[in-house]
Amino acid sequence: MSNPNNYRFQVNLSGMINILSNHLYSNPRVFLREVMQNAVDAITARNQLETDYQGKVHIELAGSGAGSTLIIEDNGVGLTEEDIHEFLAQIGQSSKRGEAAFTGETTFIGRFGIGLLSCFMVSDEIVMVTRSAKGGPTLEWRGQPDGTYSIRTLDTDLSAGTKVYLRCKAGSEMYYEPQELERGLYYYGALLPYPITFNNGTSSKVVNDYRPVWIQDPDLARSNREEVLQYGERLMGEQFRDFIPLRTASGRTAGIAYVLPHAVNLNAKRSHQVYLKYMLVSDKAENILPDWAFFVKCLIWTDELQPTASREHFYENERLEEVRDELGEAIRSELMRMADYDPDRLQHIIQLHALSMKALATEDAEFYRIVHRWLPFETTYGRRTLGEMLKEHDHIHFTLTLDEYRQITHVASAQSLLVVNGGYIYDAELMALLPDVNEQVVTERLLPEDVSMSFTDLTPQERKDYYEKTRLADMALQRFRCQIQLKRFKPAELPALFTLSKESSDLRSLEAAKEVSTDTLSSILGSLGSSMQQSAYSTLYLNLDNPVVRRIFQPGSEEMMQVAVEMLYVNALMMGHYPMNKQEMAVLNQGILRFIEWGLSAGGRGDSL
Numbered sequence: 001m002s003n004p005n006n007y008r009f010q011v012n013l014s015g016m017i018n019i020l021s022n023h024l025y026s027n028p029r030v031f032l033r034e035v036m037q038n039a040v041d042a043i044t045a046r047n048q049l050e051t052d053y054q055g056k057v058h059i060e061l062a063g064s065g066a067g068s069t070l071i072i073e074d075n076g077v078g079l080t081e082e083d084i085h086e087f088l089a090q091i092g093q094s095s096k097r098g099e100a101a102f103t104g105e106t107t108f109i110g111r112f113g114i115g116l117l118s119c120f121m122v123s124d125e126i127v128m129v130t131r132s133a134k135g136g137p138t139l140e141w142r143g144q145p146d147g148t149y150s151i152r153t154l155d156t157d158l159s160a161g162t163k164v165y166l167r168c169k170a171g172s173e174m175y176y177e178p179q180e181l182e183r184g185l186y187y188y189g190a191l192l193p194y195p196i197t198f199n200n201g202t203s204s205k206v207v208n209d210y211r212p213v214w215i216q217d218p219d220l221a222r223s224n225r226e227e228v229l230q231y232g233e234r235l236m237g238e239q240f241r242d243f244i245p246l247r248t249a250s251g252r253t254a255g256i257a258y259v260l261p262h263a264v265n266l267n268a269k270r271s272h273q274v275y276l277k278y279m280l281v282s283d284k285a286e287n288i289l290p291d292w293a294f295f296v297k298c299l300i301w302t303d304e305l306q307p308t309a310s311r312e313h314f315y316e317n318e319r320l321e322e323v324r325d326e327l328g329e330a331i332r333s334e335l336m337r338m339a340d341y342d343p344d345r346l347q348h349i350i351q352l353h354a355l356s357m358k359a360l361a362t363e364d365a366e367f368y369r370i371v372h373r374w375l376p377f378e379t380t381y382g383r384r385t386l387g388e389m390l391k392e393h394d395h396i397h398f399t400l401t402l403d404e405y406r407q408i409t410h411v412a413s414a415q416s417l418l419v420v421n422g423g424y425i426y427d428a429e430l431m432a433l434l435p436d437v438n439e440q441v442v443t444e445r446l447l448p449e450d451v452s453m454s455f456t457d458l459t460p461q462e463r464k465d466y467y468e469k470t471r472l473a474d475m476a477l478q479r480f481r482c483q484i485q486l487k488r489f490k491p492a493e494l495p496a497l498f499t500l501s502k503e504s505s506d507l508r509s510l511e512a513a514k515e516v517s518t519d520t521l522s523s524i525l526g527s528l529g530s531s532m533q534q535s536a537y538s539t540l541y542l543n544l545d546n547p548v549v550r551r552i553f554q555p556g557s558e559e560m561m562q563v564a565v566e567m568l569y570v571n572a573l574m575m576g577h578y579p580m581n582k583q584e585m586a587v588l589n590q591g592i593l594r595f596i597e598w599g600l601s602a603g604g605r606g607d608s609l
């Protein structure tokens with residue numbers, strides 16, 4: 001008696017087919033890739049039986065619009081009736097896996113036994129007429145999306161191979177457009193080593209009539225520059241001006257890395273076109289080059305990587321890791337070679353793709369040593385390459401953050417101090433690493449406090465004279481938790497400089513958050529803030545060399561002391577690009593009004609500040 005608690009999983013075939021065909025692939029267009037791939041695999045399989053046999057694929061479009069039928073014909077290995085039951089009729093079963101597991105290596109592109117189902121996205125029925133190269137009759141298989149199929153033997157004596165018939169499903173007309181098909185066939189099959197012919201109903205042509213010599217040996221690309229650039233444009237739709245040939249030591253993966261003609265964002269998607277056994281399987285492969293190589297878009301052909309079922313990515317395995325390292329090395333060594341033989345070309349690449357170059361330099365000291373003189377940085381002298389800086393300086397200061405740089409920049413440039421803004425990604429790290437690759441130079445992190453140290457102190461007499469006024473000024477800014485320091489510094493045109501300790505910077509951020517938070521959150525932030533307030537002081541340096549500041553500190557200007565100091569404070573905040581809170585905005589607005597009022601009445605009196 002059977003055990004009443006044992007049941008068998010039931011598979012809803014039409015549901016499965018729907019999921020696989022509509023949700024595995026990003027676009028119904030990929031049906032063309034899947035049928036082409038099967039044709040290519042069938043030719044590979046036949047090649048294993050007959051070595052000097054010449055494969056070919058023929059695609060024919062009959063009818064038009066809703067009445068279109070597409071026929072994909074190959075002279076590959078074909079199928080016997082046994083093969084049909086085993087491989088065609090069993091979802092997930094494939095004749096191509098052999099001994100290899102899903103992620104192991106095979107001579108074929110397919111392996112999952114599901115690709116053909118993608119045809120149900122564009123056709124309500126798949127008809128296959130096939131005859132095996134191993135012998136047997138010509139067979140017709142008809143598969144339906146509900147999971148049923150029929151087989152019958154045909155009287156016609158077809159030569160070995162397979163024809164797949166797809167009839168346009170309602171709403172899929174666009175996938176049967178002749179131009180669309182021709183473009184797709186070229187896209188997927190441009191690199192295939194045998195002819196792909198397409199008959200659009202009126203005329204026939206070989207889609208991949210030209211196959212470049214440098215596909216076999218990418219080094220030949222160097223002497224065919226124009227052709228390589230044009231080929232890249234045709235396949236990738238972008239006008240490139242430079243490229244780097246790629247090849248791994250085994251030669252099983254090779255390609256062309258086209259240098260992007262425009263600067264790219266660090267987070268931009270890096271999608272490369274990857275051909276497996278010379279057929280395009282992915283135009284979205286992201287993980288095939290090292291992260292730093294985001295300045296290139298590649299055409300890569302390989303026979304050793306394993307695609308995932310959607311074909312959009314490759315298995316992240318040891319082999320992929322090795323390939324990625326080797327391709328990265330090919331790009332890196334070409335750049336290093338350029339430094340010697342073609343420095344102008346390298347400089348052009350660096351100008352356009354400094355970020356990518358810096359990303360590599362941070363992880364590769366040798367590369368950094370070779371290219372460092374061309375890398376650009378933002379400095380208090382403007383945008384400068386390291387080479388330009390090193391001509392005049394053997395001691396370079398840098399900040400760690402953008403905030404620190406903002407605080408320092410006015411004073412540092414007024415004192416002719418070269419400071420590199422280390423606030424952008426990689427820059428501070430590269431500055432810290434610079435002495436390791438160039439022994440002639442010393443680099444040093446600069447803090448805002450270090451710059452203010454170079455201010456000139458007042459004389460004891462001045463300090464005495466200005467004591468009372470400084471106290472008043474200090475009181476004016478107490479509610480902003482900012483203290484006043486009266487100094488002399490350059491440039492004289494700069495009346496005030498605002499600096500922020502780490503703690504007061506945190507407090508400013510907390511307060512900014514509090515202003516836009518809900519009540520509960522704002523009370524939590526409030527209690528957090530009050531525990532910091534005791535010590536969180538910022539400093540406003542006032543410059544006694546500045547004529548306006550000097551006038552404010554002269555006797556007789558007490559009346560406007562508070563407003564003037566408050567205005568200098570908000571002005572210094574703006575100069576340092578600090579976001580202002582509500583209170584500070586209010587001070588700015590009222591201050592402006594009061595100055596207008598003063599100006600008007602002073603104008604009436606013929607007086608001025």
Ligand SMILES: Nc1ncnc2c1ncn2[C@@H]1O[C@H](COP(=O)(O)OP(=O)(O)OP(=O)(O)O)[C@@H](O)[C@H]1O
Binds near residue numbers: 042088110113
């Ligand atoms: N043109 C063809 N010639 C010979 N056999 C074919 C052809 N097309 C399909 N087949 C057979 O049908 C099987 C299933 O094809 P399908 O495209 O669904 O999966 P696959 O190619 O094996 O794997 P994948 O899902 O990775 O593409 C294949 O394994 C192959 O045996």
